[in-house]
Amino acid sequence: MSDTKKFLLDGKPVVFQDGQTILEAARQAGHYIPHLCWHPDFPAHGSCKLCIVKVGGRHVSSCAMPAKEGMEVESNTPEMNGERRALLQMLFVEGNHFCPSCEKSGNCQLQALAYDLEMLSAHFNHFYPNRPVDASHPDVLLDFNRCIFCELCVRASRDIDGKNIFALTDRGIHKHLVVNAESGRLADTDFAASDRAANICPVGVILHKRQGFARPIGERDYDAKPISVVAMEEVEK
Amino acid sequence: MEPIANSLDAVLEAVLSKRRRDPTQLLQILREVQEQVGYIPPPALTAIAAALKLPRARVEGVAGFYSFLHLQPVGKYRVLFSDNATDRLLGNLDLLGTMCQKLWVEQGKVSEDGLVSVDVTSCTGMCDQGPALLVNGRPITRLTHQRVNEICELIRSRRPLSLWPQEYFRVEDNIRRKDDLLNTVLEPGAALAAAMALGPEAWLGEVQKSSLRGRGGAGFTTGVKWEACRNAPGEERVIVCNADEGEPGTFKDRVLLTSYPDHVFEGMTLAAYATGARQGFLYLRGEYRYLLEPLEAALQRRREAGLLGQGIRGQAGFDFDIEIHLGAGAYVCGEETALIESLEGKRGTPRIRPPFPVIKGYLGRPTVVNNVETLAKTVLIALEGAERFAAVGTAQSTGTKLLSISGDCAFPGIYEYPFGVSIEQILEDCGATDVQAVQVGGASGTCLASYEFHRGIAYEDVPTAGSFMIFDTSRDLFEVARNFVHFFAHESCGFCTPCRVGTSLLQNFMDKLATGHGAKYDLADIEWINRLLKAASHCGLGLAAANPVVETLIKFRPAYERRLQSLDFAPAFDLDQSLAEARRMTGRDDADAHLSSVEAHR
Numbered sequence: 001m002s003d004t005k006k007f008l009l010d011g012k013p014v015v016f017q018d019g020q021t022i023l024e025a026a027r028q029a030g031h032y033i034p035h036l037c038w039h040p041d042f043p044a045h046g047s048c049k050l051c052i053v054k055v056g057g058r059h060v061s062s063c064a065m066p067a068k069e070g071m072e073v074e075s076n077t078p079e080m081n082g083e084r085r086a087l088l089q090m091l092f093v094e095g096n097h098f099c100p101s102c103e104k105s106g107n108c109q110l111q112a113l114a115y116d117l118e119m120l121s122a123h124f125n126h127f128y129p130n131r132p133v134d135a136s137h138p139d140v141l142l143d144f145n146r147c148i149f150c151e152l153c154v155r156a157s158r159d160i161d162g163k164n165i166f167a168l169t170d171r172g173i174h175k176h177l178v179v180n181a182e183s184g185r186l187a188d189t190d191f192a193a194s195d196r197a198a199n200i201c202p203v204g205v206i207l208h209k210r211q212g213f214a215r216p217i218g219e220r221d222y223d224a225k226p227i228s229v230v231a232m233e234e235v236e237k
Numbered sequence: 238m239e240p241i242a243n244s245l246d247a248v249l250e251a252v253l254s255k256r257r258r259d260p261t262q263l264l265q266i267l268r269e270v271q272e273q274v275g276y277i278p279p280p281a282l283t284a285i286a287a288a289l290k291l292p293r294a295r296v297e298g299v300a301g302f303y304s305f306l307h308l309q310p311v312g313k314y315r316v317l318f319s320d321n322a323t324d325r326l327l328g329n330l331d332l333l334g335t336m337c338q339k340l341w342v343e344q345g346k347v348s349e350d351g352l353v354s355v356d357v358t359s360c361t362g363m364c365d366q367g368p369a370l371l372v373n374g375r376p377i378t379r380l381t382h383q384r385v386n387e388i389c390e391l392i393r394s395r396r397p398l399s400l401w402p403q404e405y406f407r408v409e410d411n412i413r414r415k416d417d418l419l420n421t422v423l424e425p426g427a428a429l430a431a432a433m434a435l436g437p438e439a440w441l442g443e444v445q446k447s448s449l450r451g452r453g454g455a456g457f458t459t460g461v462k463w464e465a466c467r468n469a470p471g472e473e474r475v476i477v478c479n480a481d482e483g484e485p486g487t488f489k490d491r492v493l494l495t496s497y498p499d500h501v502f503e504g505m506t507l508a509a510y511a512t513g514a515r516q517g518f519l520y521l522r523g524e525y526r527y528l529l530e531p532l533e534a535a536l537q538r539r540r541e542a543g544l545l546g547q548g549i550r551g552q553a554g555f556d557f558d559i560e561i562h563l564g565a566g567a568y569v570c571g572e573e574t575a576l577i578e579s580l581e582g583k584r585g586t587p588r589i590r591p592p593f594p595v596i597k598g599y600l601g602r603p604t605v606v607n608n609v610e611t612l613a614k615t616v617l618i619a620l621e622g623a624e625r626f627a628a629v630g631t632a633q634s635t636g637t638k639l640l641s642i643s644g645d646c647a648f649p650g651i652y653e654y655p656f657g658v659s660i661e662q663i664l665e666d667c668g669a670t671d672v673q674a675v676q677v678g679g680a681s682g683t684c685l686a687s688y689e690f691h692r693g694i695a696y697e698d699v700p701t702a703g704s705f706m707i708f709d710t711s712r713d714l715f716e717v718a719r720n721f722v723h724f725f726a727h728e729s730c731g732f733c734t735p736c737r738v739g740t741s742l743l744q745n746f747m748d749k750l751a752t753g754h755g756a757k758y759d760l761a762d763i764e765w766i767n768r769l770l771k772a773a774s775h776c777g778l779g780l781a782a783a784n785p786v787v788e789t790l791i792k793f794r795p796a797y798e799r800r801l802q803s804l805d806f807a808p809a810f811d812l813d814q815s816l817a818e819a820r821r822m823t824g825r826d827d828a829d830a831h832l833s834s835v836e837a838h839r
Contacts, residue, residue: 044589046589046733046775047732047733047734047775048733048734049733049734049735049773049774049775050734052772052773059771059772059773061589061775064589066591083768083769083772083773086765086769087734087735087769087773090734090735090738090739090742090769091734091738093738093742094737094738094741124738124742124762125742125745127741148734149731149732149737158292164292164294164295165294166294167292167294167295167297167298168298168584168731169294169297169298169300169301169302170301170302170731171301171302171567171584171729171730171731172726172727172728172729172730172731172737172740172741173726173729173731173737173738173740173741174731175731175737178294178297178298178301179294180292180293180294181293181294182279182280182282182283182293
């Protein structure tokens, strides 16, 4: 068909439909662009900036930028991956991420991306913020130390569960999640372990109690294959 | 603005019904409750959320976003020293230290008797009459040690603000040079009459012919913006005047709103006439709260004169009115999409663009957001015509520009110049000698060294929203840059990773250099963070946050290098310093108790 629209992703043609973003079209065509706050079930959020690509020499967020005929997009290049690695390092130093002891280890998108982009150190100085955990809820534990502010729980609870359990408060480096109760405790909300919001965290903030380390090393999401492969297999399913 | 001992329920009910229990009024409701109660206690958040049918967490999220809203009890007197680089030149920190000492209070904490808190805040727009502070939201200018002592006495004796000497609260216009705009005396309605004689299309054509560009910094062509809004699909259109004048060192909008409010409101009405908008907002920064009542009075006069409301100037169908929304201490709300979010009663987080506000703005309606000065300038175009307007300035930058001049000069204040005026000329006019550098355009602007003073103020040369801060050769430009970096870290909304983390990392690097622990390695990291901020930031704040450092690093590198401990690597963690407690406990401070001697032995 001569009227199909295409753009070039790292030199390879990618077919897209009007209204698709660069990331959506690339993903449909089987090309992985790293991302953390983007999720296929939600509109683009654009906060993590892991999906940055270069279009005509300018940086854009590929999750939010509509694809256009003839665009030349650079994504899987040493330059872009270097910048993504630095953004990952920023996410690691602003929170408290102790991967070896984390229940989400092996199933964590942040950790998996750091492996895939060969992040070998945190590079920057750690902030070591004081973020108390909330273990009040009978079925779910909130460990805010690992939050990357993707707002997927905020969006899922609001748009799918219709409960508005989570929101962000404060700003800048002090920004943090709050729950919908005057006490500030998750137990005092109507949050349930079956909520979509309870099952969407890409990192290890929202954890189901009594299920820690359920899958042994070797069988976890990202043990055998890197996130760039696993994420594309999910598209095919 | 004195806290009144009303019952919380009565206060809430009064504020909520006045604001029609409208969720878009959330920020205004929070602000008004706090004005009466002193702070916003947790039960108030719960009650407000219930009344507005909003999730409580979202209300808490909004309240937590704005610097001037307090969720914990605060002092009966809340003192905030303006902490712009120009306030620093005038010794604000010394005055703050004195006040803390006299009042026996630690900076940033509430005194034990709950009487007073003393802290710093971002530039309050009083740079030409600093050092300045806000006490319970009201500005006090021209601070001296004597005045600070007097203020401490008034606080200690718990004198209500209304009984403080009115002289303290005097804010001067300090207009030093008038040109086309400031010389124009506007008979309210005259500019509207001229535009209405043309009809909306021809009036819009006139604005386009004038090549007027936005005075808020970005320099987008006003006529193009208006036309896009006019042509955008939708029934309701909105005009927003951006009076969130937060760029450090800028105070021209304050002067326009103080002494030329009719120019501004008439400009908004002219924009409404061109676009067909029926709804208008003035978004006034929280620091200018004291201007609210005079501005409301000006709006009321215009309503009574038939210049606002239904059937403006007797023309059926020309309906437009203006509502004033107050900010509450958030620089990022000067960004137009963050401003719109704030107008809707939300956290001031910039939106993804496109769609641009002219297509989808306030509540999804086509919205024009213009700077105060831009709107005032449209009055000139209506009165004197586009040709006359465009004859002034340069081809790409027509008309005049208001500059807010502060720092090391004899005559700080407002200067109106035709575009194209050279930095040299300005420095001569304001009585600045021995100048080392000029920061044009505020913290996010550009730092010019003396070899660049031949350059001119224009969109095509040195663009500026109006801030013009002068630093003489006695000043340390590293400290100036450090002040700006702290400003950006404080004002980052925290939405995107590079800005949220990058501005704080940058702040830590600058502090490390300031304490003498920096190394060349850190300078390389600063440049790397700058690159990430430029590449990946969501909005202009992050994009510009490293500018002050990068520019001074290029132009005034010795100011950095003389601080470096070694030209190679030095860790941020100071091992010797961390042993200080052990030395104190063992009562030792001899050479062998320090790491340097251990290293020397090796």
